[in-house]
Amino acid sequence: MFKQLPAEGYTGNPPEFPLPKMVRTYVEVIDKVRTVKPDNSATISLRRREMKIWREVWALPQGKAWSAPRYQWLWPSIAEYCRLKALVEKAPDANATLVAQLHRYRDQIGLTNAGMRELGWDIADDEVADKRAEAAAETKDKPTSSARDRLKAARAGS
Template identity: 50%
Template sequence: MLALFCCAMRLLKVVVCMSRGGARNRSGPQPDPLSGRSDARGFSLQALPNEGFRGDVPEFPLPFPDVEGIGVRERQIWVEAWSFPQAAAWALEPWRWPVVAEYCRLKATVESNPAANASLVAQLHRFRDQIGLTPAGLKENGWAIAPVEVGPVVVSAPVEGGEVKRRLRAVNE
C-alpha cells in the first residue's frame, strides 16, 4: 500500500515537505540574559522572590489516592513546594497546578518505596525540570531567583578591655 502511494506521488510529481530539525527544548546553548544579543531581542529572566512564596496555598487539584499514606505525604510536599520561590510564578499560571500536584504525588510515591523503579526517579527529575525546581528548569521557564540583597558591612568600634573583663566577671559569678 505504501509502495503504491509512493509511486503515485512520483507520477504526480508532488513534493511532500517533511519537517526536519528545528528548535527543540535544550537544543543549542541557552540564551544569556546578560548578552547584548539578548538585550536586542528583549530577552530577560523573570525574577522570583528569594524569600519564597508568601501567598495562599491553593487546594490540591488531584483526587485523594487509594494508596495508604501517600495522600497525606503528597499534601505535605504540596504545601512545602508552595513555599519555594517558583511558586510565585505558579500562582500566576493555574494551568501548572496539576503538574505540580503530579510532581508531589510522584515524589511521595518514590519516597515511600526506597527501591523505586529507576524510570520513576528519572520521571521525578523531568517533573522538577518542568516546574522549575532545577537550575536548568529555571532557565527553561525564563526564571531567575532574585539575589539576596546584603546590606553594607558595619564595623563597630573596638571595645575597651575593662568592659570585656566586667562582662566576663558577670558570667563567672
C-alpha cells in the same frame, strides 16, 4: 527576558491540591483467592505526605510565579510531582524510571536551573539577607567584652 522570583519564596497560600485522593491497596489471599483491598492507613499516610510536599514546593520562589494566572496550567504537573515524590519516598527501592520521572517533572515545573531558564525565571538576589549575614559575620569576628567591661560601661552610662 527573565522574571525575577523573590529569594524569600512565596508567602501566599497554595491553591487546593488538584488531584483526587489516591487509594492505596493491598492484596489479601484466602484459600488461594486473591482480593485487592483498600489500605486506609497507607492512603492517609500518602495523602498527608503529598499535602506536605505541596505546601513545601509552593513556599519556594517558584510558587510566586505559579500563583500567576498564566501559570495555572502547571498546577496539575506540580501536584503530580508531589504525588510521585511521596510515592518514591515511601518505596526506597522504587524503580529507576520513577526516579528519572521526578527529574523530568522538576524541569517542567521550574525546580531545576534548566527548567527555570526554559520558563524565563531567575531568583532575585536577597540583598537584605546578604547584609544580615555580613553583619552577623562582623559581630562574630569582634571580641566579646567581659562581664566586668559590660558592668563598667553600664555604670558609666548611668
